[in-house]
Amino acid sequence: MKAYTISKLAKDAGVSVHVIRDYELRGLLSPCQCTPNGYRIYDEQVLQRLQFVLAGKAAGVSLNALAELCQAMDNSVPKAVEQSLIRIQETLDQTRQAMRNFRGGLSRCIDSVNEEKVAGRG
Numbered sequence: 001m002k003a004y005t006i007s008k009l010a011k012d013a014g015v016s017v018h019v020i021r022d023y024e025l026r027g028l029l030s031p032c033q034c035t036p037n038g039y040r041i042y043d044e045q046v047l048q049r050l051q052f053v054l055a056g057k058a059a060g061v062s063l064n065a066l067a068e069l070c071q072a073m074d075n076s077v078p079k080a081v082e083q084s085l086i087r088i089q090e091t092l093d094q095t096r097q098a099m100r101n102f103r104g105g106l107s108r109c110i111d112s113v114n115e116e117k118v119a120g121r122g
Contacts, residue, residue, distance in 0.1 A: 004042040
């Protein structure tokens with residue numbers, strides 16, 4: 001087992017130690033063990049979970065939704081996992097639609113700017 005301290009885990013994931021602690025409080029992560037002097041020790045599975053959470057967050061999934069999913073997975077509650085996954089998928093579908101709408105607006109803005117340049121007003 002590859003062991004990580006909190007600082008090594010944070011460094012390898014590209015986040016701060018504060019993010020790791022916050023995610024622990026939210027129920028997204030938990031250390032594998034704590035040493036007698038209170039140091040948290042993490043393993044490769046926790047790093048993979050952290051990368052999954054960061055990817056979900058980057059995709060627009062809320063930390064609350066991700067925490068709900070992680071807790072359902074940790075508690076081995078298949079129905080809760082399924083429901084969380086469905087809600088996350090719906091969120092991602094809504095985000096994709098919003099992005100398509102916004103992209104259309106951006107295209108119109110670019111066209112407008114280009115027309116201004118051609119007309120000599122820009």
